[in-house]
Amino acid sequence: MVINSTSCSLTGELPDIDPSVFKNTVAAYDMCYKKEKTLFNNWLELHSKALTIDGLGMLIEQAAESFRIWHGVVPDTTEIRKVLRDL
Numbered sequence: 001m002v003i004n005s006t007s008c009s010l011t012g013e014l015p016d017i018d019p020s021v022f023k024n025t026v027a028a029y030d031m032c033y034k035k036e037k038t039l040f041n042n043w044l045e046l047h048s049k050a051l052t053i054d055g056l057g058m059l060i061e062q063a064a065e066s067f068r069i070w071h072g073v074v075p076d077t078t079e080i081r082k083v084l085r086d087l
Contacts, residue, residue: 002028002050009038019047031055035087056084 002025008014009032022028025048030038033056037045041052060077068074 001026004028004030004040009040012039014039014043022048022050025050027051029053031058033059
């Protein structure tokens with residue numbers, strides 16, 4: 001598994017990494033999120049068969065956890081995930 005925590009999906013500049021490093025990657029997680037697939041995940045899909053995931057879920061679940069801490073209620077994140085993904 002690869003976790004991309006670089007800013008490449010925000011800046012549009014991929015790190016200088018040999019794509020062969022990722023040939024056996026099973027899953028890749030880009031901490032960035034966008035409506036369209038992130039630059040890193042697009043690039044990785046060209047160079048591997050990895051399942052790619054973006055950071056939207058992390059954003060939503062961090063917000064839900066903060067809400068739980070402050071209000072003592074765990075919100076259901078299913079609908080907001082759909083709404084934000086469709087924006």
